[in-house]
Amino acid sequence: MIRAIPFYLTILIALPSCAIIDKSNKNPHNALLTSGYGVLSNKDIESASDGMVKPVPPYTPNSSYRYWQCFPTKTVSLKCRSWKDDKTIMGEGDIKIYSNDEQHEYGFRRAWEIQHCKKHLKTWIEITKNAKIVCLLGVPAGQEDKAIHSKKVTIKGWVWDRLKTKKGCDSYFEGDCP
Incomplete structure (x- = not known):
């Protein structure tokens, strides 16, 4: 019985220290898939996990977590695609990033008035003008391999959340840029 008491005390003392170690072991950088290039602050990166599990789990194409990626602005195409609804003209943001073997396509969560x-x-356009790097926050929306001009390209879909450069930030959700 006397031998058992120190063992239980050791367990009781060790458990809280594990929790402390676990809390200090938060790695917000799972939410950053590329370099931040000095555009993203730790606050930006940590905001990817607001209200969710911390740290953000590693990326998978079907994850439901938000991830940041930064790209050279010259590889990014920004557009508003429109179509006619039976009642009003609706539109959808269309952000595409092109590289040799990957294409990232960010779209809105739903159609908006154009x-x-x-x-x-x-x-x-204002915040990407003359910016070298643009960073995007989004939720993965699957991926597929396609042949484009006889070359295999992986197309990764994303639901757009935020766009940020050193000049500014824009978000799908009003007031969501930290």
Whole structure:
């Protein structure tokens, strides 16, 4: 019995220290898939996991967590695609990033009135003008391999959340840029 008491005390003392170690072992950088290139702050990276598990689990194409990626601005295409609904003209943001063997496609969560989409497009153009790097926060929406011009390309879909450069930030959600 006397031998058992020190053992239980050791367990009781060790458990809280494990919790402390676990808390201090948060790695927000699972939410950053590329270099941040000095555009993203730790606050930006940590905001990817707001209200969710911390640290963000490693990326998978079907994950439901948000991830940051940064790209050379010259590889990014920004557009507002529009189509006619039976009642109003709707639009959707379309952000594409092209590289040799991958293409990233970011889209809105839903269609917006085209004027609202154009407002975001104007902001995107302003904050990406003369910027070398653009960073995007989004939720993976699957991926597929396609042959484009006889070359195998992996197309990764994303649900757009935020766009950021050193000049500014724009978010799908009002006031969501830290």
